[in-house]
Amino acid sequence: MKIINKFNMNFYARSANEGFARSCISAFASQLDPTIEELNDIKTAVSEAVTNCIVHAYKEKLGKIYIISEIAEGGVLKIKIRDTGCGIENIEQALTPLFTTLGGERAGLGFAVMQSFMDSVKVSSKLGKGTTVTMTKKILPRITVNG
Amino acid sequence: MSVEITIKGEVVTAYLTGELDHHNAAGIREKIDGAIDSNMPSLLVLDFGGVSFMDSSGIGLIMGRYRCLQKHGAKMHITGASPQIEKVMKLAGMNRLASIN
Ligand SMILES: Nc1ncnc2c1ncn2[C@@H]1O[C@H](COP(=O)(O)OP(=O)(O)OP(=O)(O)O)[C@@H](O)[C@H]1O
Ligand SMILES: [Mg+2]
Numbered sequence: 001m002k003i004i005n006k007f008n009m010n011f012y013a014r015s016a017n018e019g020f021a022r023s024c025i026s027a028f029a030s031q032l033d034p035t036i037e038e039l040n041d042i043k044t045a046v047s048e049a050v051t052n053c054i055v056h057a058y059k060e061k062l063g064k065i066y067i068i069s070e071i072a073e074g075g076v077l078k079i080k081i082r083d084t085g086c087g088i089e090n091i092e093q094a095l096t097p098l099f100t101t102l103g104g105e106r107a108g109l110g111f112a113v114m115q116s117f118m119d120s121v122k123v124s125s126k127l128g129k130g131t132t133v134t135m136t137k138k139i140l141p142r143i144t145v146n147g
Numbered sequence: 148m149s150v151e152i153t154i155k156g157e158v159v160t161a162y163l164t165g166e167l168d169h170h171n172a173a174g175i176r177e178k179i180d181g182a183i184d185s186n187m188p189s190l191l192v193l194d195f196g197g198v199s200f201m202d203s204s205g206i207g208l209i210m211g212r213y214r215c216l217q218k219h220g221a222k223m224h225i226t227g228a229s230p231q232i233e234k235v236m237k238l239a240g241m242n243r244l245a246s247i248n
Contacts, residue, residue, distance in 0.1 A: 015170035022200070040200075040231040047202040051169045105172065107206040109239055116238055 001072040005031065010066045013054045013083065017065070021050045025069055025079060032075050032139040041117035042077065042137060048110040049081040049133045055102065057085025057131060075139045084130040091123050150175050152182045159188040164197030167205040176208055180215065189221050193245075196227030205232070206239040213244050222246075 007028055011017045022043045029042050053065045066082040088094045095115070100108030114121045118135040125131040148165030159182050165171060183191065191212065195201070213223050223245040228236060233247075241247065 015168075018168045018170050019166055037230065037234075040234075043200065044202050044231070044235060047168055047200075051202065051204060055169060105176065105204075105207040105211050107203050107210055107239060109203040109206055113203055113235065113238060117234075 001074065001076065003070050003072050005071040006069070008068050010064050013058045013063045013065050013085075015051075015054055018047055018050050018054070021065070021067065022047050025067070028069055028071075029077050029139070031071060032077060033142060034139045035142070038137070038139055042079075045114045045117045045121075045135055045137075046079060046081070048113050049079075049135070052110055052133075053081065053083040053085065053131075055106070057083040057087075059086070061085070075141060076136055077139060078134065078136045080132060080134045082130065082132040087127040087129055088123070088125040088131055089127060091125055095123065148175060150178045152178065154182070154186055154188075157189040158192060159183065159186050159190070160192040160194060162194040162197060166200040167195075167198050167208070168200070168202050169204040172204045172208050176211065179208075179212055183212070183215060187219060187221075190224060191216055191221060192224045192226060194227045195225065195229070195232055198227075198229070198232060201232045201235055203235070203239070206235065206241065209236075209241060210244070224248075 025046045026039055026043050029039060050065060063083060063085055068080045070078045093099055095111045097112040098108040100106045114135060118137045120136045122134040148171035151162040153160045161179050216223055225245045225247045
């Protein structure tokens, strides 16, 4: 699929950047003229993936988070969120709703949210090397009244 | 993000404003837990009327408070959730823990 637009960002894995990352992707995705619900789905999924990098991948360490987002022909938005943190030992288990390695204040629902709000979610990870989450969502063109 | 606590008899109401994510959750949690500890309410009302965004960190916050209330036999009520927040809550099955409107 032909890529029409692309953007690239990286930032420190600081929790203050959770809101910043959501806003950036949301502004980029707005080019596809999504509905408010579609935009909120994207923001929520991005927030989950970025938060995971901060609370799980780096823990006490200050690492970096890398995001690449593309808009492809046909209105498909692709978002790739990568960290170079601890990695995930068992991806299948991590994707299971309610599974969490942190307990306490974590619900274990981040991946469930991503999977339910986006069209596709792919996770690749290497222990000690890091994790990449790739998500896509197709934004359907809207029929507008009065042109 | 901010929280405004009001106490009326045995009811503690927390009115939340802002974006409820991991970055903001800890401060909010402290304030709500403080109000629960010092008032021992029979009902905690979480009013999301001022919340413009919430992710699973908000679910963690709700579940944590729910567990704490349960120990005292107290109940929880959730109100004012926007469609975005309601969608996240629904996915998490929050309606099984608390009354929502
Ligand atoms: N980027 C990451 N690096 C390392 N481990 C991760 C990463 N993302 C997720 N995980 C692991 O996968 C588990 C499940 O993630 P998920 O987001 O579904 O739940 P959670 O983060 O534990 O809780 P919640 O998202 O509800 O606050 C995490 O507990 C963690 O062990
Ligand atoms: Mg998570």
